[in-house]
Amino acid sequence: MPHDRLDIVIVGIGGVGSTLAPLISRHCEHLPSQVPVRITIVDGDAYEEKNATRQAFARCGNKATATVEMLCVQFPRITFQAVEEYLTPENVSFLIGEGAIVFCCVDNNPSRKVMDDFIGTLTDAVLISGGNDLTDGNVQMYIRRDGRDVTRSLSSVHPETARPEGKAPYEMSCEELAMASSPQLFLANAFVAILMFLCLYHLVEMEGALDNPRLGELYFDLQTGRVEPVDRTNKLKEDS
Amino acid sequence: MSKIYSQAELRGMTRLRLRDVCKELRIPCSNFNNQTYDELTSLILQAQSERESSAIAQTQEPQSNAQRLAAAPQPKAGMVRVISGASAAVFPIAGCTIRSALADLHQTLNIDPNAQPYVNGQTASLDHVLQEGEQLEMAKKSGDKAL
Numbered sequence: 295m296p297h298d299r300l301d302i303v304i305v306g307i308g309g310v311g312s313t314l315a316p317l318i319s320r321h322c323e324h325l326p327s328q329v330p331v332r333i334t335i336v337d338g339d340a341y342e343e344k345n346a347t348r349q350a351f352a353r354c355g356n357k358a359t360a361t362v363e364m365l366c367v368q369f370p371r372i373t374f375q376a377v378e379e380y381l382t383p384e385n386v387s388f389l390i391g392e393g394a395i396v397f398c399c400v401d402n403n404p405s406r407k408v409m410d411d412f413i414g415t416l417t418d419a420v421l422i423s424g425g426n427d428l429t430d431g432n433v434q435m436y437i438r439r440d441g442r443d444v445t446r447s448l449s450s451v452h453p454e455t456a457r458p459e460g461k462a463p464y465e466m467s468c469e470e471l472a473m474a475s476s477p478q479l480f481l482a483n484a485f486v487a488i489l490m491f492l493c494l495y496h497l498v499e500m501e502g503a504l505d506n507p508r509l510g511e512l513y514f515d516l517q518t519g520r521v522e523p524v525d526r527t528n529k530l531k532e533d534s
Numbered sequence: 535m536s537k538i539y540s541q542a543e544l545r546g547m548t549r550l551r552l553r554d555v556c557k558e559l560r561i562p563c564s565n566f567n568n569q570t571y572d573e574l575t576s577l578i579l580q581a582q583s584e585r586e587s588s589a590i591a592q593t594q595e596p597q598s599n600a601q602r603l604a605a606a607p608q609p610k611a612g613m614v615r616v617i618s619g620a621s622a623a624v625f626p627i628a629g630c631t632i633r634s635a636l637a638d639l640h641q642t643l644n645i646d647p648n649a650q651p652y653v654n655g656q657t658a659s660l661d662h663v664l665q666e667g668e669q670l671e672m673a674k675k676s677g678d679k680a681l
């Protein structure tokens with residue numbers, strides 16, 4: 295196994311994150327015992343009954359804390375930490391450290407940009423970002439290694455992340471937050487989670503995956519049943 | 535001359551029906567089963583286009599030898615792989631600019647007209663002339679929701 299420790303941060307524990315967190319936890323629970331694993335779950339939102347159609351939770355209340363309570367019972371080998379806040383430009387440096395593998399499971403581009411920009415300041419880190427529309431979506435992996443981009447950043451590929459529209463949840467009023475929802479399929483959320491887990495599997499189980507990743511971006515379409523991998527290797531000779 | 539199928543009609547067909555249409559049109563292919571939906575559609579449109587051109591040429595007044603040579607079918611353009619999100623197929627568009635290729639393909643692959651083009655992973659302009667064997671990606675917007 296190419297890692298001597300795993301520092302995993304899951305930002306957003308809704309439809310995608312609540313499916314992803316148990317998958318990651320189950321895999322990490324059975325890694326070699328000499329590899330310490332810490333999973334930090336970040337979300338300022340709370341579970342409500344109406345979330346039950348797409349999100350897995352044991353009780354109402356803050357999503358991060360409720361999820362950690364559930365997972366630490368099932369997976370005692372892992373050190374879990376709950377952060378009951380939305381990720382912001384002010385707290386991102388406290389939540390994400392060198393060597394972290396960050397799963398971006400949020401529903402807005404301003405937050406994605408905050409994480410994308412911050413990962414670009416680190417020497418070694420990985421950002422795995424996923425999202426879906428009703429029946430399609432994508433997962434992109436941004437790898438930093440020895441201070442250079444091994445794969446391209448989110449913003450360098452997607453202008454909607456580089457110049458985000460709309461507000462992040464920490465910028466919204468309670469009324470805006472209550473109204474900020476749109477139709478989603480649980481299957482689409484689950485598909486994103488599986489593809490994000492696939493990226494982690496590659497990083498954790500395949501030698502050299504950080505330097506020569508086989509995965510860059512994965513697009514999927516539930517209507518056609520297609521998954522298309524796209525190479526996102528950084529081909530620029532200088533740091534970007 | 536056999537029936538001409540519009541792109542809309544082809545889009546409404548199953549892959550099995552597209553394969554049968556290819557056989558009706560006597561489109562040469564070593565193994566239709568390995569062709570994707572979009573590849574089959576492209577083959578049919580290409581074959582129909584060539585037949586129409588040939589039929590028009592036959593109805594015109596007798597040509598001189600020079601005119602006949604000039605009107606002779608050109609060698610097929612080289613293939614370029616085009617990706618948009620989860621949709622991908624190869625098309626005979628080498629020699630075309632990205633702009634002109636998209637005019638025909640944007641509906642087939644549901645391409646966002648504002649998508650950023652990449653050729654072999656590098657940012658490209660719409661005036662880039664595609665070469666055989668290149669891969670053109672029209673980067674689809676990221677999925678927005680996750681919570």
